[in-house]
Amino acid sequence: MPLILALETSSHVCSVALTQDGALLAAAELRLEKSHSSHLTVLIEQLLSNAGVTLEQVSAVAVSDGPGSYTGLRIGAAAAKGLCYALGLPLLAIGTLPALAHQAAQQVPRAERYRFCPLLDARRMEVYAALYTGAGEELQAPAPVILDANSWADELDLGPMLFFGSGAAKFQPLVADKVNAEFLTNVHPSAIAVAQLAEVAYARQEFKDVAYYEPFYLKEVYITTPNKALL
Numbered sequence: 001m002p003l004i005l006a007l008e009t010s011s012h013v014c015s016v017a018l019t020q021d022g023a024l025l026a027a028a029e030l031r032l033e034k035s036h037s038s039h040l041t042v043l044i045e046q047l048l049s050n051a052g053v054t055l056e057q058v059s060a061v062a063v064s065d066g067p068g069s070y071t072g073l074r075i076g077a078a079a080a081k082g083l084c085y086a087l088g089l090p091l092l093a094i095g096t097l098p099a100l101a102h103q104a105a106q107q108v109p110r111a112e113r114y115r116f117c118p119l120l121d122a123r124r125m126e127v128y129a130a131l132y133t134g135a136g137e138e139l140q141a142p143a144p145v146i147l148d149a150n151s152w153a154d155e156l157d158l159g160p161m162l163f164f165g166s167g168a169a170k171f172q173p174l175v176a177d178k179v180n181a182e183f184l185t186n187v188h189p190s191a192i193a194v195a196q197l198a199e200v201a202y203a204r205q206e207f208k209d210v211a212y213y214e215p216f217y218l219k220e221v222y223i224t225t226p227n228k229a230l231l
Contacts, residue, residue, distance in 0.1 A: 001021035005058045005062070006194040007191060012072075013029055015027065015030070015190055016043045019196065019199060060092055062201070063080035064076060064191070066096055067097070067142060070217060074215065093208050093213065097129070104118070104162060113134070117129060117130070156175070163181065
């Protein structure tokens with residue numbers, strides 16, 4: 001059975017996980033801002049050591065594909081590609097939003113009752129969002145959304161929706177009068193969910209081209225030109 005090493009760096013939480021045949025062998029996470037570049041490799045080494053596994057035993061590397069932090073995604077992609085190049089391993093990329101929905105569905109009873117809407121904070125009143133069934137079927141593809149009181153109004157009329165993720169807190173006051181809008185706290189991107197979904201992708205051989213893989217940023221990275229008057 002495949003032994004999958006998963007990396008999650010799309011948010012301020014840096015995490016790694018190791019799974020095999022649906023079983024979680026080990027996991028670790030670090031909640032420090034701007035620590036991914038200096039701590040990711042250390043987390044991987046400690047994880048493998050604690051699990052009694054060597055890199056040569058790993059079957060594939062999975063990485064959180066985005067959307068999320070541009071810098072975090074680049075760090076995760078670079079680490080995953082480096083491992084795949086060095087060890088000749090296949091690369092799997094798992095969307096951050098479906099992985100979040102997968103986590104949330106595992107935390108609630110009768111997940112089939114809900115539609116799951118992960119919200120990732122994209123600053124101000126914007127979020128990255130998507131919509132899934134409790135079984136993980138995509139109902140709305142990932143997209144940037146400017147939040148207001150009418151966001152998902154039609155969908156909320158159809159039945160219960162569960163909102164979660166780093167952007168959920170700023171949406172909750174806008175829909176306080178909506179009986180079908182429910183919120184789940186403390187759901188952040190985790191390498192465990194990435195690894196679980198990666199096992200399915202591995203069975204389907206949904207591998208990425210290591211040479212050309214780039215994370216799914218969803219929006220272009222904007223780089224501004226410094227004001228010469230301030231230099």
